[in-house]
Amino acid sequence: MLAAACGASQELDGASPPYGTSDAGASGSGSAGCLSSNECPTGYLCNDFGVCVAPPTPTTDAGVPPPPEVEYEFGAPISSERFVYVAMTAQDELARIDGRSLEVVSTGVGKEPREVSAIPHSDGAVVLDSINGTVTVVRPRTNSSEPDRIRVLPTLQNLNRLDIDPSGRYAVIWFDLTKALHDGVLTGIGSFQDVTVVRLAAGNERAVDLTVGFRPRAIEFDATGNRAYVITQDGVSVIDLGYATDHEASIVPPIPMVDPAFSADTSEIHVVATGEYATVSQGDVAALRVVKVGGANLGQAWTIPLASPPTDVDLAPDGARVYVVQRAAAKLAIVDIPGDAITPGGIEQIDLSAGALGSLTLSANGTRALLYTNATLDERITLVKLDQPGYPRTTWPLKKSVRAVGLAPTGDTAIVINAKAFGDPATAASVDEFIDRSYGYSLLDLATGFAKLQITPVDPGPFVYSPDGSKAYVALDGGDGVVATRALQIVTTQTGVVTTKNLGSPPSAVGILPGAGQAFVAQRHPLGRVSFVELVADTVRTVTGFDLNGNVVN
Incomplete structure (x- = not known):
């Protein structure tokens, strides 16, 4: 597990089928790997295990429901401006790599560490062991x-998720069965x-265990980092982090x-930035349901009727708006919020x-939205100026077709990860079919709509x-x-020029160290x-073997 600084950038965590095998033109339509339904043969759906399957037999006269949209989480792993952290599970150590000097420092931590996260607005990190129930700051x-400076604190046993609030003052550690x-x-x-809440204040660290709703599935924070929201099957447990760690x-x-008339298993819950x-x-x-989770009248709910069921819900960065995509109603x-709920x-x-619509990707400042669908092979994308x-909106x-989209931190370009249509490009009967069946991505200019396909x-x-x-x-x-193939492609967004840097090992993660002026790419290698x-000159240096203080290759 690796944690590293990425500044205001965005990352798509994993673009290979998570459970299935990638489609190489296999004829067995039920065994093809996929990430969204538009990568499956016509009439098939991409299931939760990344495999194309036949749709369920309809039980009513309404027929087979349309394929679902697949939402991809984009998030910049947060850390210091300068360091990359790697949990060395076999060595019971945490490696810290300096992005400026490439010096490697190994620090002894708990038994078999796997989960590590860097503390925002600092050079520190938090690492969770997987055996003894401890967390090391x-x-x-x-x-x-x-x-x-090291502080070891007790946690509950067998926890496997670690979330740190945006201010870097608190961590919430919990067990995720899906993970x-x-x-x-x-x-x-x-x-x-149960969850463990940790106060991270230097010299005043403290851990406390809390009981929450049944089976947590996500942790969210308000923008200030004062409160954590444990989203569970029973609802949302709201934790006042300062109060909890003082008691x-x-x-x-x-x-x-969730309205008692509906299943919690099919519900999606998010907390707006104000908390x-x-x-x-x-x-x-x-319909969209809005529930009070802060201040007075906790649990008060309003139901907002919609033109059709929502296929994607996105929150404005300031918490003042919610954007709801209604694919069937277009x-x-x-x-x-809260005016339109009331x-x-x-x-x-x-x-x-x-x-085309079904999914939405919002810019970091909330002023631009890109709408598209990854349920079908639709080669359109729509920009809305919010x-x-x-x-104003424009469709290009x-x-x-589209699998996922990530916008630049400046909001002027986007990387579109394109979907691969089912089938082998080597057997394509036309240029268009060859392109559709190939892997690729596009650089989209939001000022003109020009797209460079790679x-x-x-x-x-x-x-x-x-x-x-x-x-x-x-x-x-x-x-x-x-x-x-094991490579890193560098895309210059103003020109569209793509430079390929070959790597010595398969890449597993990418990120940015703003304070060091470096991009980094972690790779699968037995020694690490x-x-x-380098962000300006694109020069590459590689460090291998973290437990031996590294072998730096320029």
């Missing part, structure tokens, strides 16, 4: 004559109803979120019948933008074979390997 030495199933680690099952263990009962309200979409219900609802007549509905009267054609030999993997948006870094991981790319 590591802060780098300020000069070479001092040791690192355990994904990782194939079921030998130690953690609590389905002893206690119970934090959940606030009910005062949560939004709930409930499966195929044509509309985007703009909901002011008086739904104020909701604005944008007609998008001329474009900061202008009337919300693409050369390939066909790739393997599925594009994680990618990240530089802080100023001038370059994007796309990892190409062809697997562990001796002759497999990270390559650093």
Whole structure:
């Protein structure tokens, strides 16, 4: 597990089928790997295990439901401006690599560390062991004559997720059953109803255990980092982090979120940045539920009728708006929070019948939205300007359909990870069919709609933008074979020029160290390997073997 600084950039975590095998033109339609339904044969769906399967037999006269949209989480791993951290599980150590000097420092931590996260706005990191139930807070030495400052705190046993609030003052550690199933680690099952909250203040660290709702599935924070929201099957347990870490263990009962008439298993819950309200979409219900989770009248709920069931819900960065995509109705609802929940007549509905929609990606500042679908092979993308009267929108054609989208931190370009249509490009009967069946990504200019298509030999993997948006870094991981593709592509966004840097090992993660002026790409290697790319000159240096203080290759 690796944690590193990426500034204001964005990263797609994993672009290979997570459970299936990649489509290489196999004829068995039920065994093809996929990441979205538009990568499956016509009429098939991409299931939760990354495999194309036949749709369920309809049980009513309504027929087979349309394929679902697949939402990809984009998030910049946060850390110091300067260091990359790697958990060395076999050595019971945490490696810290200096992005400026490439010096490697190893610090002893708990038994078999796997989960590590860097502390925002500092050079420190938090690492969770997987055996003894401890968490270690590591802060780098300020000069070479001092040791690192280390604090070991107790946690509940068998926890496997670590989330740090945006201010860097608190961490919430919990057990995620979905992650355990994904990782194939079921030998130690953690609590389905307890979390450990850690205060990270230097010299005043403290851990406390809390009981929350049943089976946590996500942790969210308000923008200030004062409160954590544990999203569970029973609702949302709201933790006042300062109060909790000043007191002893206690119970934090959940606030009910879902209308009792509907299943919680098909509901999606998010908390707006202010921390005062949560939004709930409930499966195929044509409505959005808004629930009070802060201040007075906790649990008070309003139901907002929609034109069709929501296929994607996104929150404005300031918490003042919610954007709801309604694919069947071809509309985007703009909901002011809390005003439109209390008086739904104020909701604005944008007609998008001329474009493609189903999913939405929002810019970091909330002024631009890109709408597309990854449920079908639709080669269109729509830009909506959310900061202008009337919300001007433009739909542009693409050369390939869309799997996922990530916008530059500056909001002027986007990397579109294109979907690969089912089938082998070598058997294509036309140029268009060859392109559709190939892997690739596009650089989209949001001022003009011009898209530069880059066909790739393997599925594009994680990618990240530089802080100023001038370059994007796309990892190409062809697997562990001796002759497999293993490279980092550098995209200059103003010119569209793509430079390929071959790597010594398959890439697993990419990121940015703004304080060091470096991009980095972590790689799968038995001794550990990270390559650093200078942001301006694109020169590459590689460090291998963290437990031996590294072997730096310029």
